[in-house]
Amino acid sequence: MKPEDRFVERLREALSDRDDVVVGPGDDAAVVRSSAGRLVVTTDTLVENVDFLPGEDPGRLGRRAVSVGLSDLAAMGAWPDFFLLTIGFPESTNEELPLLLARSAARRGEEFGAALVGGDLSRAMEIFLSVTVWGRPCGEVVRRSGARPGDVVFLSGWPGEAAAGLAVARARAGGDRSAGGAGWTPEELSVPDETRLLAAYRDPEPRLPLGRALAREALATAAIDVSDGLGADAGRLARASGVRLVLESESLPISPALAAFAGLAGRDALEMALAGGDDYELLFTTPADRAGRFADPPSEWGASVNRVGRIESGEGAFFEEARGLRAIDDLGFDHFGAAP
Amino acid sequence: MKPEDRFVERLREALSDRDDVVVGPGDDAAVVRSSAGRLVVTTDTLVENVDFLPGEDPGRLGRRAVSVGLSDLAAMGAWPDFFLLTIGFPESTNEELPLLLARSAARRGEEFGAALVGGDLSRAMEIFLSVTVWGRPCGEVVRRSGARPGDVVFLSGWPGEAAAGLAVARARAGGDRSAGGAGWTPEELSVPDETRLLAAYRDPEPRLPLGRALAREALATAAIDVSDGLGADAGRLARASGVRLVLESESLPISPALAAFAGLAGRDALEMALAGGDDYELLFTTPADRAGRFADPPSEWGASVNRVGRIESGEGAFFEEARGLRAIDDLGFDHFGAAP
Numbered sequence: 001m002k003p004e005d006r007f008v009e010r011l012r013e014a015l016s017d018r019d020d021v022v023v024g025p026g027d028d029a030a031v032v033r034s035s036a037g038r039l040v041v042t043t044d045t046l047v048e049n050v051d052f053l054p055g056e057d058p059g060r061l062g063r064r065a066v067s068v069g070l071s072d073l074a075a076m077g078a079w080p081d082f083f084l085l086t087i088g089f090p091e092s093t094n095e096e097l098p099l100l101l102a103r104s105a106a107r108r109g110e111e112f113g114a115a116l117v118g119g120d121l122s123r124a125m126e127i128f129l130s131v132t133v134w135g136r137p138c139g140e141v142v143r144r145s146g147a148r149p150g151d152v153v154f155l156s157g158w159p160g161e162a163a164a165g166l167a168v169a170r171a172r173a174g175g176d177r178s179a180g181g182a183g184w185t186p187e188e189l190s191v192p193d194e195t196r197l198l199a200a201y202r203d204p205e206p207r208l209p210l211g212r213a214l215a216r217e218a219l220a221t222a223a224i225d226v227s228d229g230l231g232a233d234a235g236r237l238a239r240a241s242g243v244r245l246v247l248e249s250e251s252l253p254i255s256p257a258l259a260a261f262a263g264l265a266g267r268d269a270l271e272m273a274l275a276g277g278d279d280y281e282l283l284f285t286t287p288a289d290r291a292g293r294f295a296d297p298p299s300e301w302g303a304s305v306n307r308v309g310r311i312e313s314g315e316g317a318f319f320e321e322a323r324g325l326r327a328i329d330d331l332g333f334d335h336f337g338a339a340p
Numbered sequence: 341m342k343p344e345d346r347f348v349e350r351l352r353e354a355l356s357d358r359d360d361v362v363v364g365p366g367d368d369a370a371v372v373r374s375s376a377g378r379l380v381v382t383t384d385t386l387v388e389n390v391d392f393l394p395g396e397d398p399g400r401l402g403r404r405a406v407s408v409g410l411s412d413l414a415a416m417g418a419w420p421d422f423f424l425l426t427i428g429f430p431e432s433t434n435e436e437l438p439l440l441l442a443r444s445a446a447r448r449g450e451e452f453g454a455a456l457v458g459g460d461l462s463r464a465m466e467i468f469l470s471v472t473v474w475g476r477p478c479g480e481v482v483r484r485s486g487a488r489p490g491d492v493v494f495l496s497g498w499p500g501e502a503a504a505g506l507a508v509a510r511a512r513a514g515g516d517r518s519a520g521g522a523g524w525t526p527e528e529l530s531v532p533d534e535t536r537l538l539a540a541y542r543d544p545e546p547r548l549p550l551g552r553a554l555a556r557e558a559l560a561t562a563a564i565d566v567s568d569g570l571g572a573d574a575g576r577l578a579r580a581s582g583v584r585l586v587l588e589s590e591s592l593p594i595s596p597a598l599a600a601f602a603g604l605a606g607r608d609a610l611e612m613a614l615a616g617g618d619d620y621e622l623l624f625t626t627p628a629d630r631a632g633r634f635a636d637p638p639s640e641w642g643a644s645v646n647r648v649g650r651i652e653s654g655e656g657a658f659f660e661e662a663r664g665l666r667a668i669d670d671l672g673f674d675h676f677g678a679a680p
Contacts, residue, residue: 027484
């Protein structure tokens, strides 16, 4: 038996049987039972040295790749059913690495009812993981394009914590220190703060329960998954909706852990919250007369939700400070690696 | 606007509108209309230096990535509806390369009715393309596991031509010559032979019409898409079915172009047919009393079909020559890069 086939057999042992999976991993394609209606499908790829640091624990990495894919479904107000996982890995890697990645991905999917039903393996120069996940809307799908002037802007979670977590992980890996001049060490953070920031980066929580509530109760006019930075993704929502989105500086939630990190590292916490990336939180808009629903979010939503701004007529995404408005569309990460 | 968003806008201009696409590229996920029943889903990734040569024409590459994905659906007896495309590309690459890749992929999908509805972009060390395609079975899905002793084994097309085409492409790119000692140059092939071999490698034809006929007319007990080499994939079909698969040397179709290449390069054409890889042909099994259906395949199947062997009780895949049986399961390509 070829190692690739042995991999599939070993992986299958780790998967639960499900009635809606007709053909799982190991054939030319997966076959699943599907009901009529709308299907919501998304794909996300994590690449070594771009989306994660070399030497990252494979169990964490498989889990994170699935979380990142699920976050996109959350932003659409959909719930996942199935996913595929593609793993690229260097020739020097043995069979255990992709198996650890795939098993941890499968477990993470199962937490939300999403079954791993297939995928692909390939040699590559660096490790990469690509997750394609599909499921069903929990109500009307929530798009980026429905925000209207007068709507209120909400954000789940604590933006910028993941970016701080990445900086801490880099420093722990010796990256920032060897680059020199960082002027701080992660040991100066309290253990709870460091743990919290690392978790925000390494183990994001897909906001599926919140997204489901937004779709079921028709609470959101528009939503986007914040992955490339709050400023950039606010700009995308504004452009898709043909409106201006204004984030208000006094409303932006800055967690004590991020504030502690920023103080230590000589960074501006608000700037990290705006440009950070990897947050995987939901940014969404709500008609003003429904905004009261978020005053005391039910615990089953699984996330804090804060009012962070407003929608006006116009265009672009702006940050409102005491000194006025500042464009933030071009902050954050772009895979072309160059601002226009 | 970020380059990534401009990319999506430019790509969308190249896509046709379809009633069954509710949300196409540019939101957090794609949304499509879907009928009840079975959904067939597969994913395939092509990586530079592994699955294609550096400097490959992006228009050809996008097309090939889609063809390779569609080939898996063909082997299941399914027809595609939609696909996603993920592109990894080095930092040095500008926006035009992924756009050329994506547009050619979209055109190839449209030839078979499959709409490009989304995907992902990422920086990476090398170019890679990952296609996830889904669709509907044209009858009962054809699995690898249904072959029974007494069945006849058929193969579409001409195995080994793609492997010869890769060798020619390498030589044209100067690879084999700089490695030294090849002892032949592609100029020694006739232009039609060279054209045919290069096309077999660069532009495989997904056998969707044949796969549809197999499913609709319930002609196949088992099928597999030959991608890693005839021997390896015959071994997979045999193992999944719990039978022995015997390929008969006198039945294996060797094209005149492959024979010409093998003569020139001092290679064994039969060995190339068995171990070659990248064929994307269908290997399938049929009950003996239905084998007559393949005596004169209708032109709409779009492929030649040859009887190449038989199914017996036992296990493994073998090649039957005058001197006896030889195991061929372990021939061909494995992404772990090491034979067990």
